[in-house]
Amino acid sequence: MRHTDLIYLIALRQCYGIGDITAKKLLTHFKSAEEVFKRNPVEIAGLTGIGLKNSQNIKLSEWLQKAEREAEFAFQNNIDCQRFDDPDYPEKLKHCPDGPTLLFSKGNINLKDRKIISIVGTRKVTAAGIDFCRRLIFDLAPLDPVIVSGFAYGVDIVAHQAAIEKGLQTIAVMAHGHNQIYPKPHQKFVKPILENGGFMTEFCTWENPLPENFVKRNRIVAGLSEATVVIESAEKGGSLITANMALDYNRDVFAVPGKPTDPLSQGCNNLIKTQRAQILTQAADLVYSLNWDLKKTELQVQKQLFVDLSDEEKLIFDHLSQTGNQSLDVIALECGFPVQKLSGLLLQMELKGVVRPMPGKMFQAV
Template identity: 60%
Template sequence: MSEQDLFYLLALLRVEGVGDIMAKKLLSNFGTPEEIFKAKTNHIAAIDGVGSVLLKNLKDKTVFEKANRELEFINKNNIKVSFFKDEKYPERLKHCIDCPVLIFSAGNIHFNNKKIISIVGTRQITSYGIEFCKKLIEDLAPLDPIIVSGFAYGVDIVAHQLAIENGLQTIGVLAHGLNQIYPKAHKKYMAKMEENGGFITEFWSSANPDKENFVRRNRIVAGMSEATIVIESADRGGSLITANLANDYNRDVFAVPGRVTDKYSQGCNQLIKMQKANVITNAADLVYMLNWDIENKPKSVQKQLFVDLESEEQKIYDFLLKNGKELLDIIALQCEFPIYKISGILLNMELKGVIRPLPGKLFEAI
């Protein structure tokens, strides 16, 4: 993205009433952010969801001053910016309808690793949670996953530290701009974090760590990860919000079970009881459910003879033959079918014996 496009996109995102979904809708209709500001009022008004208030706000010239200040901050501090259509944008996150249009990052982050998991939980982590997290990350280390969390007290910072100790890349998703760090007590971990991954955020340098920002931050933690693991949680808390968001995004969720009398196992036990999370007792559970243990094994593909496939089924079958096993949402995206429709098609294909489901919401051709 050119600096000019970034400037106008920053300005667009400062327009009151323009969130991520509306910004994507406007970009889809006008191509570039600059063209949105140049477009005739009647052309913008024709877009679904645009009302008189938004039309008026698009004429607010102060958004350009705000965009210029943020652009200066970005350039001065060598902040990396990822547009949601860029290759460097987290692949899974871009499939979420409410993903941020822009992500700002600092450090040494590489999103090309497909094994990305988020580890979340209470800020009052117990010795039980610490020991489980330690063993989990040590056992997963040979598979080289990226560990994502929120850089908060408790489970978050323990997961980040253990990732670094085991030579893994780790990413802290922040609920504020990159001009500060919260909590301030964790400033001492910043250098190691940036050496072994870094920080990402959707928030500008003017944003403070307000309560509502943490809820918004959680959708990034859930959306960019293949799976979310809740180590410990009380019956309420941000980690349960993250788990619910991960379910909404069709991601795998795991929870560590605990005694029913333990305060910080109540949230995990509830997730399991409500079938919103798989039980995880060790790294092997995760490896099996995400299909990591057979990821690199050669697959023998036997073509199905004398099976009549509908045109939609044939398209999916050909895609899986060419690409191997794939996630449900990737199949939907690449084959251009809505999620609500793809599930039924895949079920019919499974009944016909031409595909099979795998752990981790994956499918492959037989």
């Protein structure tokens, strides 16, 4: 992007009344932000419906002056500036109508043809939540997914740390400009994240981490990935906002269930109860639902990684993997188990997500 184009684009996004949807409409019509600034406010008002007063704000020079300083900051700090229709703009984010018109990225980020998931949850994460988050990422590591989160306390930073530990690319989406780090205690994670992925934001350096900016940030977390995972959430909170945004973008949402009496499980349980999220108890649930297990050989490796099977369960799983659908009686005969014992084993395997019951008392390996 030319330096001049960047300056005008930054300025356009700061003009009062010009949101991302309107900005994209203007840029698609006039091709460049500089051209938008040259146009008559009446023409802009007629095209966008934002009103003459808001369209006249585009003529104000104060945003151009601030935008020039911002563009220089980006250049000096090796920040990549991506317009919504640039080839290197995140592909999944392109399909979000209200996605950022301009994205500021820094680090070693490569999202092309990658499996990407977002992991969010409470800032008051419990030991059980930490354990589940780490185990989920560790089990998914052989598939080399990109882990996206919001760099906040709790589940966010646990997800980033686990991804770094397994050498996975991780993206931290910020609610402020690249000139600061929030929360400050997370400064120690900046270097490893830059080495294993990077930071993204739509905000300029003069924009601070205000509450409303975190809500805006959440749509990027949801929009970057093909699925959002919620690990522990109260009845209300930012992670639920992210989940609802993901649903609005027609993305998959997964929630980790918890005890009905646990306040930090209420949000997840409600997502599952209202069928807005799929239940997630292990990595295999996500792998199967997202159709990441297209190859049978890959699937078998995944099951070994994700699920602890007893010797008897492994025998049944290997048999079904080789033979396909089989009835309860045939499995009992060929695997050498009494029908009553086999029924109990198949139930346990179904709960572990490795077999699926079919019509006519048939079973198949998942």
